[in-house]
Amino acid sequence: MYDLIVIGSGPGGYVAAIRASQLGLKTAIIEKSETLGGTCLNVGCIPSKALLDSSHRYHDLTSLAVHGIGVQGASIDWPTMQKRKELVVSDVTKGVAFLMKKNSIEIHQGTGSLLPPQNVHRVLVQKAKGGEEVLEAKRILLATGSQPVEIPGMAFNGETIISSTEALSLQQIPHHLMILGAGVIGLEIGSVYARLGSRVTILEMLPGLLPGVDARISTAAKRSLEKLGITFHLSTKVTRVDKADSLLVTAQSSTGEEFQLEGSVLLVAAGRKPYTAGLGLEKAGLATDERGFIPVQSHSYQTSVPGIYAIGDVIRGPMLAHRAEDEGIAVAEILAGQKGHVNYNTIPFVVYTHPEIAWIGSPAEELKSIGIPFRSGVSFYKANGRARASEEREGMVLIHAHEQTDEVLGAAIFGAGASELIQEIAVAMEYKAASEDIARIMHAHPTMSEVIRDAAQATTGWAIHQ
Numbered sequence: 001m002y003d004l005i006v007i008g009s010g011p012g013g014y015v016a017a018i019r020a021s022q023l024g025l026k027t028a029i030i031e032k033s034e035t036l037g038g039t040c041l042n043v044g045c046i047p048s049k050a051l052l053d054s055s056h057r058y059h060d061l062t063s064l065a066v067h068g069i070g071v072q073g074a075s076i077d078w079p080t081m082q083k084r085k086e087l088v089v090s091d092v093t094k095g096v097a098f099l100m101k102k103n104s105i106e107i108h109q110g111t112g113s114l115l116p117p118q119n120v121h122r123v124l125v126q127k128a129k130g131g132e133e134v135l136e137a138k139r140i141l142l143a144t145g146s147q148p149v150e151i152p153g154m155a156f157n158g159e160t161i162i163s164s165t166e167a168l169s170l171q172q173i174p175h176h177l178m179i180l181g182a183g184v185i186g187l188e189i190g191s192v193y194a195r196l197g198s199r200v201t202i203l204e205m206l207p208g209l210l211p212g213v214d215a216r217i218s219t220a221a222k223r224s225l226e227k228l229g230i231t232f233h234l235s236t237k238v239t240r241v242d243k244a245d246s247l248l249v250t251a252q253s254s255t256g257e258e259f260q261l262e263g264s265v266l267l268v269a270a271g272r273k274p275y276t277a278g279l280g281l282e283k284a285g286l287a288t289d290e291r292g293f294i295p296v297q298s299h300s301y302q303t304s305v306p307g308i309y310a311i312g313d314v315i316r317g318p319m320l321a322h323r324a325e326d327e328g329i330a331v332a333e334i335l336a337g338q339k340g341h342v343n344y345n346t347i348p349f350v351v352y353t354h355p356e357i358a359w360i361g362s363p364a365e366e367l368k369s370i371g372i373p374f375r376s377g378v379s380f381y382k383a384n385g386r387a388r389a390s391e392e393r394e395g396m397v398l399i400h401a402h403e404q405t406d407e408v409l410g411a412a413i414f415g416a417g418a419s420e421l422i423q424e425i426a427v428a429m430e431y432k433a434a435s436e437d438i439a440r441i442m443h444a445h446p447t448m449s450e451v452i453r454d455a456a457q458a459t460t461g462w463a464i465h466q
């Protein structure tokens with residue numbers, strides 16, 4: 001009998017298993033796919049970053065003339081680009097398998113489903129190689145993640161109407177990629193193919209991109225993506241998709257005008273939903289809420305059935321690998337009698353476009369709407385020496401701090417290296433720093449990180465370089 005069985009080996013599940021094992025719990029993990037790592041490592045975060053990197057390197061060749069570098073005859077070898085991506089994925093998933101072994105975690109390859117408890121919790125494993133097995137444990141952790149939302153009338157067919165999974169493994173670079181949804185996936189996959197020469201059109205029903213970020217930042221990001229060649233139709237709903245020789249997408253703007261687009265592929269990136277199919281929740285006495293999430297008690301992650309816990313995309317909250325990881329650590333510590341905790345006010349969000357978009361805490365719009373008095377500072381990449389030397393002049397940083405206490409309440413960055421720079425703000429917010437604290441910390445010169453200090457100085461009212 002195990003102390004803990006984890007179902008699902010994504011960033012939530014595998015991290016929870018490692019932490020539990022470190023703390024002395026006899027732990028097993030059940031995974032139905034051939035490789036460990038879940039959506040993030042196999043068909044999400046990691047392969048998309050591999051393609052974003054390759055496509056950026058190719059596209060960046062067009063900007064080298066200013067450095068005095070001429071490039072002729074650059075070409076794309078799509079199968080090689082895909083192969084590199086697959087190697088990256090296989091390396092990182094093997095890395096997780098190594099970590100399981102190192103931490104003495106038993107891997108059961110197969111589909112796990114809950115059985116009615118009999119003094120202990122029980123999971124039926126339908127083994128991938130055939131046969132069944134019943135495992136017993138004192139506690140069970142559900143970390144089964146999420147899957148793409150399908151829209152009625154636009155069912156995924158793997159070829160012309162696709163989800164992000166297929167978008168990362170297309171047979172060829174599409175002539176015209178149409179994307180439903182200007183969310184994180186729409187912007188990242190749209191960037192990949194626009195850089196590789198596809199015509200990219202994004203249809204979004206909301207009036208702007210990325211509602212959680214400051215409007216100033218999302219407007220700047222949109223302009224930049226338009227310069228890359230992406231066409232946006234905002235406040236626009238896709239109403240119908242027809243297939244003849246190519247794909248015909250009918251869309252309607254908020255003013256009621258209807259128009260049609262013809263293209264090779266439609267990527268539906270309209271969000272993800274919790275994945276609980278076949279998990280046998282009802283057998284264990286569990287039910288999902290109206291949106292399909294497994295309800296848990298906040299901060300203990302226990303479901304309505306004692307001894308069964310859930311974390312990550314399968315419970316409510318932003319669907320991010322790092323949130324799931326932190327919940328995995330917290331729940332393992334709670335199970336081991338410690339005080340595991342996740343600070344939901346300091347979750348960094350990143351969109352890996354170029355330049356990147358990153359934010360944390362509250363945007364100005366939210367602070368205004370909830371009536372918190374605050375002041376903001378802004379800094380621009382074009383005033384940063386290192387950014388100019390690297391031809392990364394596009395972008396800005398916004399920091400919001402409480403009017404009276406000066407505590408940092410939120411920040412947003414649109415610019416090169418935003419995914420790394422946002423961590424400075426995360427550390428500051430975790431320690432409840434004031435904007436003046438950041439403003440007075442010495443930053444190496446010349447570095448991009450000085451844009452953070454500049455914005456903090458602007459927030460405290462004494463910008464030196466802006």
Ligand code: NAI
Pocket residue numbers: 045151180181182183184185186188203204205206210236237238268269270271272318319320349350351352
């Ligand atoms: P999303 O929730 O970020 O964006 C979906 C967009 O589709 C929204 O803007 C929504 O208004 C729009 N939409 C929905 N239905 C529509 C319709 N019928 N017509 C037009 N527009 C419509 O979801 P996305 O991009 O699919 O990503 C899924 C999840 O994966 C997100 O929770 C995201 O956080 C996560 N993810 C995170 C990444 C990162 O952190 N870099 C990368 C990729 C995904």
